[in-house]
Amino acid sequence: MGTGHRGSVRKRTGWLFIIFILLYVALGARLAYIQLVRADEYKGWAHQIRFRPIVDPASRGCIYDRDKRVLALSIETASIFANRKELRRIPETADMVARILGADRQVILDKLNGPGSKIWLAKKVDPRIGKEIEKAFITTLVKQPGHKPKKQRELLASFGIGVEWDTKRVYPAGPLAAQLLGFVDFKNKGVSGIESMMNDELTGQPGFTTAELDGRRRIIPETQQTIREPEDGKDIVLTIHTGIQHIAEQALANMAQKFHPASAVAVVLDANTSEVLAMANYPAFDPNKPGGSDAKLWRNRAVADLYEPGSTLKTVTVSAAMNEGIDPHEVVANCTGREQIKGGHISCTLHAPYLHGHQGVDMYKIIQYSCNIGAAHLAFKIGAEKLYKYERAFGLMDEKVSGRQIPPQDWSQMRLANIGFGQGIHVTALQMAAVYATIANGGKYTPPTIIREIRNADGSVYQPFKTSAPKRVVSPATAAEVKKMLMVCANEGTGKPALIEGRTVAGKTGSAQMAKPKGGYEPGAFVASFMGFAPALKPRIVIAVSVTKPQGSHWGATVAAPVFKEIGEKTLLLPDMRVPADAPIEPKSVPKSGAPKVAA
Numbered sequence: 001m002g003t004g005h006r007g008s009v010r011k012r013t014g015w016l017f018i019i020f021i022l023l024y025v026a027l028g029a030r031l032a033y034i035q036l037v038r039a040d041e042y043k044g045w046a047h048q049i050r051f052r053p054i055v056d057p058a059s060r061g062c063i064y065d066r067d068k069r070v071l072a073l074s075i076e077t078a079s080i081f082a083n084r085k086e087l088r089r090i091p092e093t094a095d096m097v098a099r100i101l102g103a104d105r106q107v108i109l110d111k112l113n114g115p116g117s118k119i120w121l122a123k124k125v126d127p128r129i130g131k132e133i134e135k136a137f138i139t140t141l142v143k144q145p146g147h148k149p150k151k152q153r154e155l156l157a158s159f160g161i162g163v164e165w166d167t168k169r170v171y172p173a174g175p176l177a178a179q180l181l182g183f184v185d186f187k188n189k190g191v192s193g194i195e196s197m198m199n200d201e202l203t204g205q206p207g208f209t210t211a212e213l214d215g216r217r218r219i220i221p222e223t224q225q226t227i228r229e230p231e232d233g234k235d236i237v238l239t240i241h242t243g244i245q246h247i248a249e250q251a252l253a254n255m256a257q258k259f260h261p262a263s264a265v266a267v268v269l270d271a272n273t274s275e276v277l278a279m280a281n282y283p284a285f286d287p288n289k290p291g292g293s294d295a296k297l298w299r300n301r302a303v304a305d306l307y308e309p310g311s312t313l314k315t316v317t318v319s320a321a322m323n324e325g326i327d328p329h330e331v332v333a334n335c336t337g338r339e340q341i342k343g344g345h346i347s348c349t350l351h352a353p354y355l356h357g358h359q360g361v362d363m364y365k366i367i368q369y370s371c372n373i374g375a376a377h378l379a380f381k382i383g384a385e386k387l388y389k390y391e392r393a394f395g396l397m398d399e400k401v402s403g404r405q406i407p408p409q410d411w412s413q414m415r416l417a418n419i420g421f422g423q424g425i426h427v428t429a430l431q432m433a434a435v436y437a438t439i440a441n442g443g444k445y446t447p448p449t450i451i452r453e454i455r456n457a458d459g460s461v462y463q464p465f466k467t468s469a470p471k472r473v474v475s476p477a478t479a480a481e482v483k484k485m486l487m488v489c490a491n492e493g494t495g496k497p498a499l500i501e502g503r504t505v506a507g508k509t510g511s512a513q514m515a516k517p518k519g520g521y522e523p524g525a526f527v528a529s530f531m532g533f534a535p536a537l538k539p540r541i542v543i544a545v546s547v548t549k550p551q552g553s554h555w556g557a558t559v560a561a562p563v564f565k566e567i568g569e570k571t572l573l574l575p576d577m578r579v580p581a582d583a584p585i586e587p588k589s590v591p592k593s594g595a596p597k598v599a600a
Contacts, residue, residue, distance in 0.1 A: 051210045058204030059167060059457070060188055061233030063181060063195075065242045066275075066452060072181055072195070072287075074167040074188070078130020082112055082119040086160030093159045097121060100132050121161075130163045169195075175284040177245050179300040180238075180450075183287035191290075192298045194236060194450075201454055204233035232457035239275035239452050244268050244571050248280035251566040256282055259550035259559050265302040266546075266567060267433040271539035273467050274437050274446040278567075279303075279430070306402060306426040307546065310512025311370040311556070312531045313422030316435060318363045319443075319482050320390035321378040323474040328363040328481050333377035335361050341376070343414035346421075348372045349511075367485040367508060368493035372421040379420025384408040387419065393473040395434045395445060402426045422512060429529075433544035436531045439486070440506075440539035443479035444470035487536050497561035498530055500569045502581035506539075507532020507564065509556030514549070526554035530561040534568045535582045543567050 034042060063072035080101065087093065090112050098105040101122050111119050122129075136156040169184045182193020188203070190196035207230030212220045248266040256264065261282070268278035279302045285293035299305070322328050333339075335358035338347045348358060348371055358365060361374035379387055388408035391397045397405050403426075406415070418424035430448055438445040447468050454463040474482075486506035489495045494509040510529040513521040529546045533539040545560040545567075553559055572579040 051212055054209040054211060056207035056209055056230045057167065057188075058206050058230040059232040060169065060184070061202040061204065061235045061457065063202075064235060064237045065240045065245075066238065066277075067242070068237065069242050070172055071177065071238070071240070071242075072169060072171050075170050076127045077124040077166050077168040078127050078133070079123045079164045079166060080121040080125065080130065080133055081162050081164060082121060083160040083162060084117045084119065086158075087112060088159055093156070093161060096136055096156055097133070097161060100129060100136060101125070124166060124168045127165075130165065133161060133163050169287075171287045173242070174288065175286050176242070176249065177240060177279065178284050178287045179281040179298065179302075180240070180279045181287060182298070182300075183290045193300060194238070198236050198451070198454075201234040202236065204457075205231040207231075234462055235455040235457065235459075237452045237455060239270075239277065239450055240279070241268075241277040243574055243576075244567075245278040245280060247570045248278040248567050249282070249284065251563045251570075252280055252282040254566065255547065255559065255563050259547065259552055261547045261551070261559075262549040263301055263305075264545070264547040264563075265305075265429045266563060267302050267429050267544045268567060268571065269433050269437050269448060269542040269544075271437055271440040271533055271542050274434060274441075274448045275452070275467065276430075276448055276450045277541065277571075279450070301548075302429045304428070305548075306428060307527045307548070308423050308425065308512045308515055309427050309432055309529065310422040310510035310527070311372075312432060312508050312510035312529050313425065313427070313435075314366060314370065314375045314420075315439065315482060315486065315508055315531070316390060316394050316396070317375050317378050317382075317387070317420045318366060318485065319394075319439065319474050319478055320382050320387055322363065322481060323390070323478045324382055324386060326363075326378070326381060328485070331360040331362055332366075332381065333361055333371075333374045335359060335371050335373040337373075339373050339376075341413055341417060343412050346373050346376050346417055364485050364488055367482075367489050370494055370509065375421035376417035377420075379416050380413075384411040384416050387416070390473070391419070391425070393445065393471070394438055395431055395447065396427055397425065398431075401428060401431065422510065426515075429544050429546045432529070432531050432546075433542055436507075436533055436544065437542040438473055439479050439482050440533040440542055441470065441479075442476045443472060443474040445473045446470045483536060486532060490532065490536075494555075494557045495530065495532065495561055497557050498532060498564045498568075500534060500565055500572070503534050503568070503572060504536035504582050505532060505534045505568070506536035507561075509561060511554055511556045525549050528554050528556045528559035530556050530564045532564060534572065535579065537582050540577065540579050541568065541571055 060074040062070055065071055094105055094109040094112055098108045108121060111121055133156060167188065169188065171181060180193055182195035183191055184195050185191050190199035190202065208227040210225050210227060248268055252264045252266055264282040266278065266280040267276065269275065270277055281301055283297055285297040290298065335348055337350050337357040338345060350357065354369065358369050358371045361371045365371060366374035385408045388397065399405055415424055434445065434448050449465060449467050451465045453461055453465055456462045483506050486508055487504060490498055490505040490507050495507045498507050499505055508531055512527050514525040514527060516522055527546055527548050528550050531544045533542040543564050545563045547559050550559045571577060
């Protein structure tokens with residue numbers, strides 16, 4: 001029995017020995033596999049655990065006005081956080097943090113005792129607070145056996161409180177040009193306006209740094225290595241004139257106190273270059289605190305909102321007609337106030353002394369008295385395809401802006417008439433400003449521009465923006481004659497409230513019903529507008545004013561023309577504009593014979 005038992009033990013021991021040998025062989029093979037075959041992979045894992053990549057964000061570029069005044073910039077900010085794993089002496093820590101932040105101690109204490117591994121105590125605060133947090137000490141009593149308790153000062157950072165450095169977007173002028181500039185989100189990405197449109201240029205390229213970590217995942221001092229320096233974003237210089245922008249916004253605000261519109265816009269262009277000098281929106285919002293306003297206010301209505309221009313579009317119709325050879329003094333229609341045509345009827349809004357119709361009308365009277373019937377007959381004379389060509393040449397009916405257009409060969413007679421006097425076509429305020437700039441500039445169309453140049457962070461010019469070459473739309477003679485018509489409208493017609501003392505003014509009023517998205521018109525809803533330029537003889541500025549759903553009156557002469565006057569009057573007096581007063585003239589709306597020509 002004893003011999004058999006010992007043999008069994010030796011046998012088991014032998015097998016156990018063999019198993020251990022096999023395990024060691026397997027372990028050795030595994031180690032060899034790791035060390036030889038997958039060495040690079042495991043080294044990479046170890047490097048990822050040991051080293052932390054740190055993104056060094058690029059500074060977002062600034063936005064300036066035409067005179068290099070800052071409209072948007074980024075400043076350094078500090079965000080304060082607590083690391084849950086490193087927190088200790090929470091009551092004393094809460095006391096110190098609350099004192100530095102100027103916050104309620106209980107709020108800080110609740111956050112420190114709350115869930116989460118990384119606890120945000122304050123975001124994007126004054127950088128001086130961040131520096132104070134980094135330098136702050138907490139004094140504690142350390143008990144030692146046989147000795148009196150000893151005071152010990154420890155950095156607040158050793159109690160699990162840290163600082164992350166970032167930037168914050170600031171708009172020094174507050175609501176000024178808010179819809180134009182837009183704003184950024186919490187990641188410093190543009191959400192709207194120029195901030196969004198030029199986001200790639202403003203953002204720049206971030207840099208990278210690596211640092212070695214200790215066992216508690218903290219950065220070991222003096223182990224940081226810069227891999228790539230950040231490349232700051234480009235600066236954007238706009239064509240905006242801050243002074244004119246302020247004047248335009250104030251004029252809209254003054255109008256709103258009386259007429260309480262749903263919204264309003266005013267666009268001011270340089271008459272010679274079509275550079276945008278001002279693009280004002282009402283109501284405004286503060287881009288420093290966009291979350292405190294309705295998201296509907298963020299939209300730049302001057303370029304985003306489409307509306308039917310109404311009578312202000314008659315300027316395009318008469319320009320096209322005259323450029324096609326129709327005499328501006330030729331009677332083109334006999335207006336009785338209402339006329340039946342194929343597909344419906346046309347009507348005019350009549351005022352004394354023309355309560356029974358404008359009677360025989362030429363182009364001057366069409367503009368002066370805003371005659372729809374006369375404008376419709378001009379459209380009939382021109383024809384759909386030619387009128388469409390001129391609308392396009394003036395920068396309208398752009399599918400990128402207005403959506404898909406009905407081809408002119410498919411226009412009904414009613415549609416042709418409507419477009420002739422400004423209905424059935426959708427435009428933006430900026431487009432209409434460009435139309436009147438074309439007349440002011442002698443018949444040449446120049447696309448409006450808002451960006452003057454892009455600069456590098458060191459101030460050198462990265463990319464200048466040149467205005468597009470002007471494109472001839474109508475002849476100089478046509479533009480000069482239409483300018484006279486617009487001057488007559490301002491001096492003798494519906495545009496009288498836009499007159500500026502000591503200045504010649506050319507312009508046209510408009511009052512159009514608001515179209516419903518699915519067809520038809522919204523009862524009682526109008527857009528009141530005035531488009532024009534001054535001085536009329538040597539134009540310097542073009543002003544387009546559009547007011548949506550004004551209360552108490554919907555006439556362009558009553559609501560929008562006074563806004564034009566206020567903007568023009570104050571702008572032309574600015575020292576850097578240097579526009580002298582010009583002698584007013586009164587061009588005649590009829591030939592010297594005193595009677596319009598009658599069409600054969």
